[in-house]
Amino acid sequence: MDTKIFEKDDVTIRFAGDSGDGMQLTGSQFTNTTALAGNDLSTLPDFPAEIRAPAGTVAGVSGFQIHFGSKQIYTPGDACDVLVVMNAAALKANLKTLKAGGIIIANVDGFGKRDLSLAKYGPEDDPLKDIQTSGYTLIQLDVTKLTRASLKESGLPPKDVDRCKNMFVLGIIYWLFSRDMDSTVSFIEKKFAKKPEIAAANIKALKDGYTYGNATQLFSERYAVQPAKIEPGTYRNITGNEATVLGVAAATKKSGLNTFFGSYPITPASDILHGLSKLKHYGIKTFQAEDEISAITSAIGASFGGNLALTSSSGAGIALKTEAISLAVILELPLVIINVQRAGPSTGMPTKTEQSDLLQAMYGRAGEAPLVVLAPQSPSDCFDMIYEACRITVEHMIPVFFLSDGYIANGAEPWRFPTTESLRSITKTFAKPREATEEPFLPYLRDDKLVRPWAIPGTPGLEHRVGGLEKQDKTGNISYDPDNHHHMTMVREGKKNVVAENIPLQQIDEGEESGKLLVVGWGSTFGSIKAAVRELASEGHSVSNTHLRYLNPFPKNFGSMLERFDKILVPEINNGQLIKVLRDQFPNINFDGYNRVRGVPFTVSELKDAISQKLND
Amino acid sequence: MDTKIFEKDDVTIRFAGDSGDGMQLTGSQFTNTTALAGNDLSTLPDFPAEIRAPAGTVAGVSGFQIHFGSKQIYTPGDACDVLVVMNAAALKANLKTLKAGGIIIANVDGFGKRDLSLAKYGPEDDPLKDIQTSGYTLIQLDVTKLTRASLKESGLPPKDVDRCKNMFVLGIIYWLFSRDMDSTVSFIEKKFAKKPEIAAANIKALKDGYTYGNATQLFSERYAVQPAKIEPGTYRNITGNEATVLGVAAATKKSGLNTFFGSYPITPASDILHGLSKLKHYGIKTFQAEDEISAITSAIGASFGGNLALTSSSGAGIALKTEAISLAVILELPLVIINVQRAGPSTGMPTKTEQSDLLQAMYGRAGEAPLVVLAPQSPSDCFDMIYEACRITVEHMIPVFFLSDGYIANGAEPWRFPTTESLRSITKTFAKPREATEEPFLPYLRDDKLVRPWAIPGTPGLEHRVGGLEKQDKTGNISYDPDNHHHMTMVREGKKNVVAENIPLQQIDEGEESGKLLVVGWGSTFGSIKAAVRELASEGHSVSNTHLRYLNPFPKNFGSMLERFDKILVPEINNGQLIKVLRDQFPNINFDGYNRVRGVPFTVSELKDAISQKLND
Amino acid sequence: MEVKEKQLPEYSSKDFSSDQDVRWCPGCGDYTILKQVQNLMPDIGVAKEDIVFVAGIGCSSRFPYYMDTYGIHSIHGRAPAVATGLKIARPELSVWVITGDGDSLSIGGNHLIHALRRNVDLNILLFNNEIYGLTKGQYSPTSPEGMVTKSTPFGSLDHPFNPAALAIGADAGFFARAMDRDPKHMRSIMERAHKHKGTSLVEIYQNCIVFNDGAFESYTDKKLRDDTSIYLEQGEPLIFGKESQFGIRLDGHKPEVVSLSGGFSKDDLWIHDETDHFKAYILSRFFDNNSIEGGFPRPFGVFYDVQKPTYEDQLHSQMNMAVEIRGEGDLDALLAGSETWVVK
Amino acid sequence: MEVKEKQLPEYSSKDFSSDQDVRWCPGCGDYTILKQVQNLMPDIGVAKEDIVFVAGIGCSSRFPYYMDTYGIHSIHGRAPAVATGLKIARPELSVWVITGDGDSLSIGGNHLIHALRRNVDLNILLFNNEIYGLTKGQYSPTSPEGMVTKSTPFGSLDHPFNPAALAIGADAGFFARAMDRDPKHMRSIMERAHKHKGTSLVEIYQNCIVFNDGAFESYTDKKLRDDTSIYLEQGEPLIFGKESQFGIRLDGHKPEVVSLSGGFSKDDLWIHDETDHFKAYILSRFFDNNSIEGGFPRPFGVFYDVQKPTYEDQLHSQMNMAVEIRGEGDLDALLAGSETWVVK
């Protein structure tokens, strides 16, 4: 009897198991297959905070969530339709993510006495039984046994056989969602090219899982999700940190500059260092410094030398860079500071996300030290915005803060990647050599954008000294003159504001150009806000949203956009930071915040609630 | 013929000479005598930026300004009535500070060819002649010659004789202002107790200067300034940094705690370290650390150990402390961070003043890291506010930022110092030892002020661990729970806000309790704002002023005070920082700023202009 | 400083184990170190409320959470500074610093060398695994040249620090080396560190099973270690090898490995002297992968142990002296200063 | 890296003097150092546009303003890090670091030791005046114990760093010492630093006339210095004293001052060998006020000079190798990655 196939608009699946169970791989294979099937999608890995907590414990659970559909997908999903758990700890850690009435696929072999106790269930607990009485659909199977049976003939040692468990489960899921297995098969072949017997075993487990789903009456329904209507083109999957790496490579190429990247490892920023350190043949030098101070000051040295210079960190590491950022501001040299924000204060929750470093980026320096602040709104947008950061820093000789966060950094989405040619050009000009007979060189003489020349060592006739002391206008000599200081303070502010002339205008993302309520967001909340507003707007509410990627300065038209709405709501994963900037710059407009500081992204439904409430206020 | 004595309400004198000319001593002696005469006064030294620039150059000029009167004095004076210049460079550097029609007393011996050239006057320039044609009163005398004549019989070597020049000048000034010389005479006697011949020479020069003023017809008028109506009591003169030192000593005594002060030298904060390092017998330990990071983290260690812990810095040094400040916030340990603000960004103008670190103090940390911010409003107020900082940090277990500035730090004013007894008590309680039989100790269990216990090593039964990772409510164990993080974020904010219950209400300083315009200031602008508002109010304008010393949280009644005025003006020596905080916390009130970033205090007259303009808007 | 005479309870190692789950990877060398510390604590004669563990950030730096003493898990690299402040404030406490090779030698290098020169009485246990564990596998300042890690896909270019040489160059009064795989020896070394008054630095070779497994295998492996390691014992000649067949002698100031069967006898050998600064320095240079030396066995044990006045003792006697000379500070006199006037 | 062959103009020392007024105190030792650097520059065979002076903060760190080359007056303690980035970015430049004892050994200690171990080709001139000059007279990490300064009215308690020992412990490839009062010798040492490829650290005793006058008088005073100082010359025996009457010999690994009239001859003496690491270390310990040694003359000259691969050379050859093996990076291929799909 063929199980009936139901069409679904969108589905969220979460794979969860012990760190050693290969859930990240399972998830990314399902993602690739889903992408090839033409669905729109968004994914989020959920790593344990510990490196490798003891097997079987809640602390050691590793998860991977994917949300895919035939409609536009903006978030990895508030809650999941299907939850795959390889052991008791995985269930314990993830049950709360399952929708009411959702499906649980449980590996019963992971629910023995020892597993229950490691997961800190009581000796009397029977969690699987409890599930059945809670309205969920529970599919129980002994994956270990099934995999071993499948691979009885493989001749592989038990350890290797058991490593194929995740493929068996993936096979079942492929069947359940009527998926093609080709891409995973060829992935396995490539991955284990040097170990054909391992490849064969994984492929057999995968296929047997599929067959098992088909043959047994495990599920009463199957699902199909039609391809989404997405813009035609060639796509790939990408995480935020990967996109950041590619953006730097692209800016290096398009600017024609050599790149210097000074960094010191810290979660969740380290992967940018890792990614860039592989790109030496792209003209990118990475320098793992002894600390964040050396990371940024070495970058300043490289920038003085004419390199496109960047530095990256998170949380505590950004704090250590602030003194040097201030130096970069007064030196007026190009420098990009990447902050992959994480939950604070102090060490906080390093593996969790937050948007609470905006005010630090805007104001967190001694003295008046204005700079440009950009924030990507999604994993793939990291490419665009880091590219913009590099373009602006070089074209305006001003430091640029790039505020990513832990959610964007590790989350992934399909990306219609650009070609080198299609990228906006980056215009860098080094100051020209001068003869001794010419007028003396003025390192702080500005052009009409208030930009001073980038005069790099090795250029005859431009010998000059820069430093952290206040400088006389034009000459750059040390000056303690009161009026000069006021003038220079205002020029630095003005120079930052000129950047607004060189960035795109602000757009409404969803909804009408004017109306009752505008939701203003920034950073990684983009997906949830857009989804929430889209749903409410389609239900007939007068609500729109706009998402700020340029935070300092704001796009020129932003103020007038705000004026076209009756109310403004500013949801942030912090205690109200963008709203402070808005209140300062638009004192005549009323702003309300929606703030939750839970280290996790907003759900679409909580935002819908918050927006509805505001609409009804 | 006796020169006629005119009564004056207030007078400003500036002494200026080469760094070696002893102008600081001259100024402080005049100050003491003036104070003893019962005048109100305010003083400001004006040190050269260089340690000891070549003698005779403009860079090497050292100045000292005193403003005194029979009325209340709030600032060292916008411009001076009398300018004493010991050489050409001193004239060049200071002429702009002289009021139209003012008196210049010039030592002609400092206006030779070489002096003029060192001061970078052109070879044809005759600055003293120019002065005479510009409406100033010029008194020329050859101080060197006169002093040598006075001390011909002293038998001292010429070097020592010439060192008495400043006393000769001081004698003249004493005569001019009808002052008694006793206090200076006894000062000299004490200072040179071991060198009686030097003492005698200085005293003779002083007296001969006085006699010279009297005998010659140098001046057409003399002046007298009657005692001011100031509160009865015993007074001393004090600078901001000195007052800060005394406040720490007082808090040490009143709290019964031992004090640990971790610091690293930096201008203009170093004098606090110097002052405290002399107070070992007051139970104060000072530790000059290898850098600012060690300075603050050692203080955190000492605070964990149960000491009253403080750290101090300026500008760049504060930036380096931000990571550790964030740690102190999450540890909820007492810690006072002293920032003597200076002109930024970066190294900026280290010897100049500015109010541009407020936003850094409020927001300049990764994550949501709320703390208390206080700012003294005058030199002597440093005593009260650092005392408050110590009191609040201990009573509320929350870090407190103390924002002084270069102007307050070095400026001086008379101070009716308190007695130990009269000081508000500081209530510190260490958590009590526990028996093994009691309930386990909960380091993050709060009292009704949301304050957690201060449980110091050495106390049996309270063994516990603290750290920078987010903590579970009550237990303080590491927690990654989303709801707990939101809760703790809000508790930290709330705990800071509770401090408002434990501070004085906000007062109107000058003017009515309601009206057309309220001028809101903070920090070192107090004197100028108060003087400007007082004058305008006395001229019948509806203007009042209030000065914020508690900046986070604001006093409870501050919001309602704001509502009683039509307009609010916020003058700041920065590009608009308090105004951003006000706009955030009082979004329905309209604020206007007046901002000049010149590294120097506001003048009363520019504020009067700004306020008048606002009144007429 | 008063020295309190406390009656100590009979502690067992369990008394030093907190209620927190230990969260290192299974098989991590950190476990053995924790165990030995918990095992040592009952025997050092200090009440548990008088013991404080201070750590920076790193896998190793989680250590304080597992000790049922007072503890601070501070910020990356700053533990020696935190501990310095604590020890100055409370000299009667027994203060232990737990740190990793990244924590103490990369970001925290300056605080480490300053603690050593100042000679604050801290016991610093440096867990050297030649890798950044917590951030998942970047090279550290002790990683060998050429090492391929997440941040050095083409191999590391950094010449590594030699922690022993660096410490001795910074005037350390105590330096010793131990390894996770020889817990008994490690315990004895930690005890020595405790007994040394002044900053004691103990470098512990610690295996990171996940990101740098086997980094020290040649010294810790039972089969190899006799030939590659040498245990230092005060007053004993430097002998090593499976059959104790090798010795080390000094030819002038140059060390030399000699065969005890080939003409040299024990009497020719270098006698270990923990108080000899130059010998300690030469020992520090028995350091493979280091361009300067090579071929020498890696020394374990106490290289150097010389008592010097501690910073905090000197500070407190300065404070006592100030009181003696000037009397307890009189606040009212201080507030009044030297010059006052009265307004009526 | 291409080496450009430039035709250099005939420079004079004036060509290296900027138009800025020099703002040190009259009589400050910094003046002589500046003069010697300006005097040396024409002779190092580098075009002036290819020279960069990088400084931290301090009196000494104002130096770059006075040189008519490229220059950065950066932030306190960070000059070695700024210079490292610059040199990595532009290996063909001649990069000089100017720093003070506070700048390089207090706040900047970590960057200094990391630069030394990495061996970036920088010439670091450390102006040691044993005081914080710019902030008006607090003790520094090289100030002797007991020194009364603004921040230590009861005398400093900090045991000072021995910069030579610290540098050698951090695997410096070049260390030398000079003094402001012997400009000719100083110039020759700076020239040696320039010639050494890799990090060269030159400690210069510099008199701060205002806050620490005479700190080095016993070594710099013409009357005293013959008996208190020793000038190191490669291949020459260690001899000092007004009448060259003293020598230093090594008794095993222990140095000893001997009288050349009292039975010892030149042949018994220690012959200076700049490539001998242990000897360099022992020399570093000729350091008065230091509890470990005493009675030895203070050495001036090059202690140690051994060439090792530089960080930036290795990095650039790694980059070239990457291009050789993988070809110049193809951005479009990188953007596409390994797995793509087409939506129609």
Ligand SMILES: Cc1ncc(C[n+]2csc(CCOP(=O)(O)OP(=O)(O)O)c2C)c(N)n1
């Ligand atoms: C200021 C700051 N920078 C970076 C980090 C990230 N970080 C945490 S631990 C660590 C290094 C860990 O290495 P190590 O000290 O050797 O300890 P291990 O984990 O190997 O025990 C780093 C870079 C941080 N927490 N804080």
Ligand SMILES: Cc1ncc(C[n+]2csc(CCOP(=O)(O)OP(=O)(O)O)c2C)c(N)n1
């Ligand atoms: C981050 C920071 N901390 C402190 C200072 C203040 N400061 C400037 S120079 C200096 C020390 C100067 O001593 P040294 O390096 O020996 O140089 P010198 O003035 O003696 O030449 C200090 C503490 C600063 N500019 N920046």
Ligand code: SF4
């Ligand atoms: S990553 Fe390495 S050092 Fe860290 S806990 Fe795991 S095994 Fe231990």
Ligand code: SF4
């Ligand atoms: S303070 Fe000292 S080091 Fe600084 S310029 Fe003056 S003499 Fe030179």
Ligand SMILES: [Mg+2]
């Ligand atoms: Mg490590």
Ligand SMILES: [Mg+2]
């Ligand atoms: Mg110095």
